[in-house]
Amino acid sequence: MTAFILRRLMQSAAVVAIMSLIVFFGVHVVGDPVYLLINPMADQKEIEEAIRALGLDRPIWEQYWHFLAGALEGDLGRSFVFGEPALKVIVQRMPATLELAFAALMMAILLGIPLGLYAGLYPDRLASRTIMAGSIVGFSLPTFWVGILLIMVFAVMLGWLPSTGRGETATVLGLTSSLFTLDGLSHILLPAFNLALLKISLVIRLTRAGAREAIHQDYIKFARAKGLSGRRVIGVHLLKNIMIPVVTVLGLEFGGLVAFSVVTETIFAWPGMGRLLISSIQSLDRPVIVAYLLIIVLMFVAINLLVDVLYSVLDPRVRLGEKSA
Amino acid sequence: MSRQAANTLEIEGLKTHFFTKAGIVKAVDGISFHVAAGEVLGLVGESGCGKSITGFSILGLVDPPGRIVSGAIRFQGRDIAGLPDEDLRRLRGDRIAMIFQDPMMTLNPVLRVDTQMVEAIRAHARVDQATALGRAREALAAVGIPSPERRLRAYPHELSGGMRQRIAIAIAFINRPDLVIADEPTTALDVTIQAQILHLAQELCRNSGTAMIWITHDLAVVSALADRIAVMYAGRIVEQGPVEDIVDRPLHPYTRGLLGSVPSHNARGRRLAQIPGMTPSLINLPGGCAFRTRCARAGPACLSDPPLTEPAAGRQLRCFDPVMAEAAA
Numbered sequence: 001m002t003a004f005i006l007r008r009l010m011q012s013a014a015v016v017a018i019m020s021l022i023v024f025f026g027v028h029v030v031g032d033p034v035y036l037l038i039n040p041m042a043d044q045k046e047i048e049e050a051i052r053a054l055g056l057d058r059p060i061w062e063q064y065w066h067f068l069a070g071a072l073e074g075d076l077g078r079s080f081v082f083g084e085p086a087l088k089v090i091v092q093r094m095p096a097t098l099e100l101a102f103a104a105l106m107m108a109i110l111l112g113i114p115l116g117l118y119a120g121l122y123p124d125r126l127a128s129r130t131i132m133a134g135s136i137v138g139f140s141l142p143t144f145w146v147g148i149l150l151i152m153v154f155a156v157m158l159g160w161l162p163s164t165g166r167g168e169t170a171t172v173l174g175l176t177s178s179l180f181t182l183d184g185l186s187h188i189l190l191p192a193f194n195l196a197l198l199k200i201s202l203v204i205r206l207t208r209a210g211a212r213e214a215i216h217q218d219y220i221k222f223a224r225a226k227g228l229s230g231r232r233v234i235g236v237h238l239l240k241n242i243m244i245p246v247v248t249v250l251g252l253e254f255g256g257l258v259a260f261s262v263v264t265e266t267i268f269a270w271p272g273m274g275r276l277l278i279s280s281i282q283s284l285d286r287p288v289i290v291a292y293l294l295i296i297v298l299m300f301v302a303i304n305l306l307v308d309v310l311y312s313v314l315d316p317r318v319r320l321g322e323k324s325a
Numbered sequence: 326m327s328r329q330a331a332n333t334l335e336i337e338g339l340k341t342h343f344f345t346k347a348g349i350v351k352a353v354d355g356i357s358f359h360v361a362a363g364e365v366l367g368l369v370g371e372s373g374c375g376k377s378i379t380g381f382s383i384l385g386l387v388d389p390p391g392r393i394v395s396g397a398i399r400f401q402g403r404d405i406a407g408l409p410d411e412d413l414r415r416l417r418g419d420r421i422a423m424i425f426q427d428p429m430m431t432l433n434p435v436l437r438v439d440t441q442m443v444e445a446i447r448a449h450a451r452v453d454q455a456t457a458l459g460r461a462r463e464a465l466a467a468v469g470i471p472s473p474e475r476r477l478r479a480y481p482h483e484l485s486g487g488m489r490q491r492i493a494i495a496i497a498f499i500n501r502p503d504l505v506i507a508d509e510p511t512t513a514l515d516v517t518i519q520a521q522i523l524h525l526a527q528e529l530c531r532n533s534g535t536a537m538i539w540i541t542h543d544l545a546v547v548s549a550l551a552d553r554i555a556v557m558y559a560g561r562i563v564e565q566g567p568v569e570d571i572v573d574r575p576l577h578p579y580t581r582g583l584l585g586s587v588p589s590h591n592a593r594g595r596r597l598a599q600i601p602g603m604t605p606s607l608i609n610l611p612g613g614c615a616f617r618t619r620c621a622r623a624g625p626a627c628l629s630d631p632p633l634t635e636p637a638a639g640r641q642l643r644c645f646d647p648v649m650a651e652a653a654a
Binding site (some may be wrong): 217219221222223224225226229230232236237240241244314315317 | 381384386410414415416417418419422423425426427430431432433434435436437444445448449480482483493496
């Protein structure tokens with residue numbers, strides 16, 4: 001197991017290094033931030049001074065080298081717009097995004113698994129057909145359109161829920177989040193659902209397919225022949241087998257939730273990293289863009305590793321494979 | 326009445342049909358048999374003749390679109406066909422247990438052996454975890470598993486096929502059931518392991534007075550084990566009787582065909598006799614004897630249903646033209 005984790009860590013380091021190269025050079029191809037940052041009335045001398053101050057007068061490989069040296073010490077450059085370290089700017093907004101992604105993940109689990117299980121166990125019922133049709137809709141509708149629709153229905157027409165912002169936050173056990181206040185919860189409901197819709201549909205389909213397959217397995221029939229209650233057969237014997245693919249996919253999708261929050265955060269004016277990325281792209285705030293993308297890459301790598309470890313906890317057969325490998 | 330009391334299980338006119346889009350599949354179509362305490366009944370037939378469905382019908386585990394259409398399943402004198410599911414659940418695994426064909430598939434791959442054994446005990450008795458674990462350990466030792474303590478903590482994939490089938494048998498016998506239904510439990514195993522499992526099952530039944538239905542397609546296996554044999558074809562029992570009678574003096578052409586296809590020492594070098602054709606589809610089976618299309622002795626009479634006759638004491642037969650050669654001699 002240790003050798004496996006070490007190997008994975010080295011692979012991850014390579015992925016991050018290559019990614020930093022692509023991102024850094026890619027960002028330098030799109031537009032020149034100097035003209036966006038500087039007073040339009042400035043003369044040539046002032047412009048050149050600004051370029052030098054930002055370190056943009058150096059050749060790009062030197063800039064990259066400089067960036068890499070800084071990055072290894074945890075310095076990803078200063079934001080052109082905020083004048084603060086890019087990392088700090090992003091980390092400040094991270095809790096808002098993470099709580100949104102977390103809320104969406106919870107929705108995907110708490111709605112997706114029971115609904116998918118029901119549809120898998122009683123495939124011929126009208127309710128099951130409705131669930132499956134709904135999941136197709138959830139899959140197909142674009143996130144931004146659903147977001148706008150949610151705002152129109154629940155915020156504008158019905159007036160039940162707020163449409164923008166994070167609401168009140170509270171600090172519990174050192175964690176500051178809007179999940180801990182009623183006002184915060186009412187704020188997070190719409191954006192979280194918007195973000196979760198795709199994942200709910202995905203979990204429904206995964207769970208249903210798993211249940212349809214597992215229900216005909218001999219071990220389910222054997223469990224029933226042992227005289228176990230229906231609850232134990234479904235809740236332990238069936239569910240534990242289905243959970244293997246669901247956990248794998250959900251884990252990987254958590255990274256997707258954070259990344260996808262760019263759209264949702266923009267629509268609901270959620271003060272998270274996603275919205276920061278959009279405004280940084282608009283103002284060509286290179287250090288923030290690069291830092292954001294690197295953080296996302298690191299997160300994906302970490303999640304992949306975590307899922308692999310979790311997978312082996314759920315599926316004992318994987319554990320043996322690792323030992324013999 | 327006295328005979329009824331001695332029989333653990335009596336099945337009378339059981340019909341289990343599957344209502345599919347293509348038509349009604351009469352998987353089990355009016356079968357009757359009985360098993361006494363401590364007795365082993367061999368239920369023999371080809372794949373798809375309805376023998377497994379018979380087993381599942383007794384346990385009340387027939388899944389839709391199938392259901393028991395008619396007939397009585399009297400277990401210890403009580404008709405359990407159509408009992409509410411909770412009552413059936415209490416019987417399942419406690420009074421009536423089942424062993425499945427493929428040990429690779431019957432144990433849940435993600436649960437440890439101890440979990441799967443303890444839950445079988447605690448589903449039927451109010452005992453604490455430690456007591457149940459103790460009983461599980463004893464049950465593993467009773468089926469000849471070395472170092473049961475270690476096996477209890479293993480996952481199924483860490484054990485061999487023979488070992489897994491022993492565990493499945495230990496689970497089946499763990500609550501000392503009155504009836505065990507064994508659905509081809511040796512088919513998926515090596516020949517040497519087969520013999521061990523056969524011996525084990527026989528011993529367990531004899532020691533505890535458990536009645537057993539041994540479902541198989543292998544006459545050689547069942548003739549070494551069973552007290553009586555029932556031969557099934559296309560959802561019906563075509564011949565039934567004590568094992569020596571059936572093996573030595575088969576009356577139904579189908580039984581004879583099955584016996585002819587078993588390899589033996591004195592037939593070395595000769596081609597094995599085989600039954601021509603294949604099992605008919607059970608969808609919308611035409612009337613009359615279902616075996617007539619494959620039967621060398623079939624005549625015009627076979628177009629109507631052969632009645633159940635009793636050619637000798639304790640024997641039953643469904644055939645117009647039985648193979649009477651030995652009987653006449």
